Amino acid sequence: MSSFPGTIAFDEYGRPFIILRDQDKQKRLTGIDALKSHILAARQIANTIRTSLGPKGLDKMMVSPDGEVTVTNDGATILKMMDVEHEIAKLLVQLSQSQDDEIGDGTTGVVVLAGALLEQAGALLDRGIHPIRIADGFELACHTAVKHLDKIAELFPVSSENKEPLIKVAMTTLGSKIINKCHRQMAEIAVNAVLAVADLEHKDVNFELIKVEGKVGGRLEDTVLVKGVVIDKTMSHPQMPKELKDVKIAILTCPFEPPKPKTKHKLDVASVEDYKLLRQYEQDKFKEIVNLVKNAGTTLAICQWGFDDEANHLLLQQQLPAVRWVGGPEIELIAIATGGRIVPRFEELSPEKLGKAGLVRELVFGTTKDRMLVIEECSNSRAVTILVRGGNQMLVAEAKRSLHDALCVIRSLIQEPRVVYGGGAAEIACSLAVAAQADHLASLEQYAYRAFAEALESIPLALAENSGLSAIHVLGEVKAKQSSSGDPALGIDCMATGNINMRDQHVIESLRSKRQQLLLATQLVKMILKIDDVRKPNVPER
Known part of the structure; x- marks a missing residue:
């Protein structure tokens, strides 16, 4: 069969001509x-x-x-x-x-x-x-x-000692944006963020170390640069401490729950004794998991997945503060900032895989008591977060876009310092x-x-x-x-x-x-x- 997209026909003199398919529909x-x-x-x-x-x-x-x-x-x-x-x-x-x-x-x-x-x-x-x-x-x-x-x-002079020329370029970029009423402050934040992560010797800027986080509420002027990581989470239990110093962080991608059989078989609980045995097994497993984390020297557990109230209560009893449902990008940034390793199984956790931070604290906003967690004084102090505030979601989103433009321009100047x-x-x-x-x-x-x-x-x-x-x-x-x-x-x-x-x-x-x-x-x-x-x-x- 030919894959030719048409048909051959012949005129009255027997000469062939091609009819292309669907010409009338094109x-x-x-x-x-x-x-x-x-x-x-x-x-x-x-x-x-x-x-x-x-x-x-x-x-x-x-x-x-x-x-x-x-x-x-x-x-x-x-x-x-x-x-x-x-x-x-x-x-x-x-x-x-x-x-x-x-x-x-x-x-x-x-x-x-x-x-x-x-x-x-x-x-x-x-x-x-x-x-x-x-x-x-x-x-x-x-x-x-x-x-x-x-x-x-x-x-163009680019140096971490004299930031004024870079700030002026950032102000030119931000001058056309919706946030130009405080563009001097925003320009300073953008310049400080880029210089914190820049390698001026090799003319390189690692953008992955800069995170821009937005929170509705407050004014644009309340936007701050945090030397560390900000995550939109709180401690998993309200009675856990709100501020921790000299923290050793376990970064986990495994859930705080008993292992489930990875088969098609079901477990039938037919009597009270079976139920008690199952409950006892779960409790023993929970304790074993928490002890594995504690014995590694952990003072704060950050988990990519959630855990139920039983595990949460046990963590509180064992005085092990924890944060749950932390997203993948945040997990990676915390690992880079604190120098820790992302651990997929509790059994693999060891003291050398823990991340280190000088201070972990909760920020509280406004009358609604919105909370965010700040990890500061990290071992890799180059990771920074810009926390953008604004009156509504639209303004916060536009401020984030504007700051991205300013960050990109400063990066371009570091890579090629000509204007x-x-x-x-x-x-x-x-x-x-x-x-x-x-x-x-x-x-x-x-x-x-x-x-x-x-x-x-x-x-x-x-x-x-x-x-x-x-x-x-x-x-x-x-x-x-x-x-x-x-x-x-x-x-x-x-x-x-x-x-x-x-x-x-x-x-x-x-x-x-x-x-x-x-x-x-x-x-x-x-x-x-x-x-x-x-x-x-x-x-x-x-």
């Missing part, structure tokens, strides 16, 4: 129509997200099918929660996600830039330029822009450099170069629009001043301070983030411009 776009459809879809996505760019950008409210509400201006989160149907729109969602995975910041800017590039490509297509020539021209222009970025980037200036200054500088290079080209690519330079201006334009300024006038003024002075630190004054010099305003961005935005956006646009045939099943609209 919707097909080809040539310029397909490219125009792609550009339109990308522009709609970019225009939707454009208004959330910059420190005065607006937030979006996303409502899930379950009615769950999310308010955010984080590009990756907005796009991830948007229910997009068009294939090119889905590619833009993935573009934003890849920027988030790689850098953690610039997720809105990269989509706005990609949308602007495709809009410019549409104008070039109308002038009859072949899409491949446009795509190649964009790629060459991108290399010119990236080279210019490297030229204008400045070395460019924000407020659209870097984009304007690159735009001028690309436009100047276009004048030296005799080939058709000069049109793509000028289009690329114009697309780069979409970022400062969006910043000016979102700040309520006259966008074209402001952009023209800054471009003229940058062109005459050659200072790449002149950008859009979003905060209306009267100062367009971003160096004085301390508006600084990571070079790595900006470079990645240019490269990813150009790569995606080049790929889209090469798609000129789209086939999909013609599903009737409901």
